[in-house]
Amino acid sequence: MKTFLCLFLVVPAAHCFQSDDEQVITRTLQFAGEPSSRSILVDNTHGSVTVKVHDAAAVELKAYRRTHYESPAKLREANEDVLLDIREQRNRIEITVDAPWRDRWEGNSYSGYRYYGYEVIFDFELMVPRTVDLYLRTVNDGEIEVEGVRGVFEIKNVNGGVTMKNIVGSGRFTTVNGSLRIDFSENPVDECLFRTVNGKIEVSFQDPLSADLMMKTFNGKAYTDFDVVGIPAMKPAARERRGRTVFKAGDAYAVRAGGGGPKLGFDTLNGSIYILKH
Secondary structure, eight states, X not given: OOOOOOOOXXXXXXXXXXXXXXXXXXXXXOOOSOGGGOEEXXXXXXXXXXXXXXXXXXXXXXXXXXXXXXXXXXXXXXXXXXXXXXXXXXXXXXXXXXXXXTTSSSSOOOOOHHHHSEEEEEEEEEEEOSBXXXXXXXXXXXXXXXXXXXXXXXXXXXXXXXXXXXXXXXXXXXXXXXXXXEEESSOOSSOEEEEOSXXXXXXXXXXXXXXXXXXXXXXXXXXXXXXXXXXXXXXXXXXXXXXXXXXXXXXXXXXXXXXXOSEEEEXXXXXXXXXXXX
């Protein structure tokens, strides 16, 4: 008779949180300055930022705070150390997640969940006036989404995408690991930059479009629905495919749509560029 000995090896997970804590923070925020120069800053580290418009002068903020923690002591630490700093300063509203890893060693120095024993995620939802400048930033675990806003934009994500619908204005729209999807209800009159490293760039404009388009991609192609001509200093090789002009990968090139106009930059390393008609 043969005897088989079965050994079960239990390997602990690399990290295991004991429990979750959830809170919802709501605030009505007011501008004190002129309506023509209002701006909102949201500086997040972990979580999403969603902005939509309403027909009111105030800003309605709803912040969902989720804390994953190893022990009750770590939950207390998280509640003491990770704070939501909200400031109403004349014509500016600033919403910042303040944490131990902020402003150290030239900005953020996040040592990970194992080091702190907790993780705090903020998901922000804002209802804002239709005309307002937006400065939005997040790093991990979330997307940035904006709809219907008119203003100047400084939008930064790192590990997530950026989606903006029916916007009016100009600015910089960037991420690292994610795609950009931007839809203009009126064409920009000032310079814009659309940049990612790992992801596609898809931007829709109204027809007709008059702008100078600066495009750069390495592992991808650039497509446009608009009739364009090469700018002589950087004239690219192009061909037609299914009614669209297609440029070969690995090039940096510039083309002119219509009579030319503001410089619109499109830059991705691993992804394609789509410049579309709305």
